[in-house]
Amino acid sequence: SKTQVGFIGLGNMGNPMAKNLMKHGYPVIASDVFPESCKELRELGAQILDSPADVADKADRIVTMLPSSPNVIDVYTGPNGILKRVKKGSLLIDSSTIDPAVSKEMAVAAEKRGAVFMDAPVSGGVGAATSGKLTFMVGGPEEEFNAAKELLSCMGANVVYCGQVGTGQAAKICNNMLLAIGMIGTAETMNLGIRLGLDPKLLAKILNMSSGRCWSSDTYNPVPGVMEGVPSANNYQGGFGTTLMAKDLGLAQNTATNTKTPVPLGSLAHQIYRMMCARGYASKDFSSVFQFLREEEGQ
Ligand code: NAD
Numbered sequence: 185s186k187t188q189v190g191f192i193g194l195g196n197m198g199n200p201m202a203k204n205l206m207k208h209g210y211p212v213i214a215s216d217v218f219p220e221s222c223k224e225l226r227e228l229g230a231q232i233l234d235s236p237a238d239v240a241d242k243a244d245r246i247v248t249m250l251p252s253s254p255n256v257i258d259v260y261t262g263p264n265g266i267l268k269r270v271k272k273g274s275l276l277i278d279s280s281t282i283d284p285a286v287s288k289e290m291a292v293a294a295e296k297r298g299a300v301f302m303d304a305p306v307s308g309g310v311g312a313a314t315s316g317k318l319t320f321m322v323g324g325p326e327e328e329f330n331a332a333k334e335l336l337s338c339m340g341a342n343v344v345y346c347g348q349v350g351t352g353q354a355a356k357i358c359n360n361m362l363l364a365i366g367m368i369g370t371a372e373t374m375n376l377g378i379r380l381g382l383d384p385k386l387l388a389k390i391l392n393m394s395s396g397r398c399w400s401s402d403t404y405n406p407v408p409g410v411m412e413g414v415p416s417a418n419n420y421q422g423g424f425g426t427t428l429m430a431k432d433l434g435l436a437q438n439t440a441t442n443t444k445t446p447v448p449l450g451s452l453a454h455q456i457y458r459m460m461c462a463r464g465y466a467s468k469d470f471s472s473v474f475q476f477l478r479e480e481e482g483q
Contacts, residue, residue, distance in 0.1 A: 190239040191230075192245035192259055192266070193280070194221040197306070200313040200337045201279070205247075207316075208338040215239050221434055227479065235264035244274040245335060249363060253282040259322045260290050260301075272298035277332055279320070281305045281357070281428075283435055284350035285442075286322065291349040300328050302335060305356035309424050317341040319352055323352035330439035357439060360432040363399070364453040365468070370400040371474035374407045383411050406471035415469035423469030430457040 188211040191202040195216070201224055202212050212230040214350050215238065216222050222232045233239050235257045239246060248268060250256050256278055261264050266276060276294055278301065280286065287303040294301035297369040302324030312318045318340035322332055325375035329345050336343045348354050373396065377387040386406045405411045414426040433454035460466070468475075 187245075188213050188231075188243045190243035191225075191249070192213070192216065192236050192246065193249040193251075194225055195251070195257075196310050197279075197313045199224060199250060200310065202230065203228065204313075204316045204339045205335065210338070213239050215241050222248040225369060232280040235261075236262075236266045237264045240266040240268070240270045242276070244271045245331075246274065246276050247335065248276070248278045248280060250278075250280040250295055252280070253286045256282050256286060256290065258282055259477075261293055267293055267297050267299070270294070270297050270299045274299040275328060275331055276301045276333065278302070278303050279304050279306055281360070281432055281435070282353060283438060284323075284353035284357070284410065285438075287350045287353050291324065293368070295328045297333040299327060301349065302328060302345075303334050303352040305352050307356065307359055310422065312341075313339070320344065321346050321355040323347060323354075324349045324355065338435070341427060342448045346411070350439075353435075354439070357432060357436045359430065361447065361450040361453070364429055364433055364457065365405060365449045366398045367400040367404075367471060367472050368453055368456055370398060371471070371477055372403075374405070374410075374474065375477050378407075378468075404471060406474035414471070416471050416474065420465075420468040420475065423471070425466070426457055426460050429447040429470040430454065430461050431458050433457055467479065 186209050189205055191212050191214040194214055206212050214225050214230050215233050215236055226232050236479055248259055260344055260456050276299055291301040304320045304322045306318040306320055308318040316339055319338045319342040320340045321344055323346050332345045346355050388405050388410045404414050408416050420439055436450050465472050
């Protein structure tokens with residue numbers, strides 16, 4: 185029978201991911217600072233413990249899915265953190281999207297305790313997490329990749345090895361910077377077309393058979409009424425929050441600064457998402473930039 189797997193962070197993503205581990209027969213031992221997050225997993229038979237340290241006491245494979253860098257630092261190196269009681273030889277996999285420099289720090293700290301830390305951020309939203317179709321971008325020692333893949337393939341359709349620790353985050357940050365730029369570009373283009381008298385559905389159809397086509401135009405169109413089953417069809421609820429996108433663009437800016445890389449459109453996208461957070465869009469899906477641009481133009 186399969187040995188237990190620890191899971192820390194049972195939010196929008198962690199909750200369905202942990203459920204998929206259970207579906208594949210892994211007993212899950214979980215923890216989250218927010219008791220309400222643990223409810224569903226407990227009902228499904230997962231053991232819920234008080235702290236990451238308690239989880240590390242019992243499981244030698246642990247997956248973490250937390251909002252941002254400070255939470256990851258706390259969960260690994262804090263007073264009740266995993267590394268306080270980690271077993272030698274443990275495999276620690278962090279799927280949060282965070283600063284790659286923090287992933288590297290966590291790997292060094294884990295190594296001092298005889299454990300292996302890998303970064304494995306994901307692409308694909310709550311839908312992909314639920315259906316087990318996430319893409320994992322994995323960084324860390326290559327000889328540990330297969331052990332990580334055994335668990336990650338229960339939660340994802342693609343598990344891609346990227347290189348040393350932190351490179352999974354690098355891939356994720358690059359993807360999300362392009363995603364944000366593409367979304368803003370799609371939103372402003374659709375808005376211009378509408379102002380020029382085009383029907384938004386027709387314009388989307390033309391873009392999607394032309395060279396302007398992108399994921400934001402054909403799979404996640406930001407204009408209400410163009411597509412069904414996307415956040416724009418549901419008042420921008422659910423999906424990928426503007427706050428999280430602003431965080432990822434901030435990470436892109438940090439890494440660009442550190443490597444002296446010009447990213448002018450990434451920088452502008454960051455500022456646009458920061459403005460949205462300050463103006464009431466924080467908890468809406470990031471495709472609400474379409475609505476934001478309409479307001480800016482004084483509808
Ligand atoms: P979330 O805020 O819904 O969930 C995070 C969970 O972590 C919460 O339940 C919170 O209580 C818990 N937590 C925070 N600090 C903790 C601590 N110290 N100890 C234990 N638990 C703690 O976030 P999410 O949407 O699940 O996203 C998680 C990560 O995945 C983020 O880095 C995000 O950028 C990334 N991501 C999200 C999506 C998406 O569509 N939501 C897609 C891809 C990647």
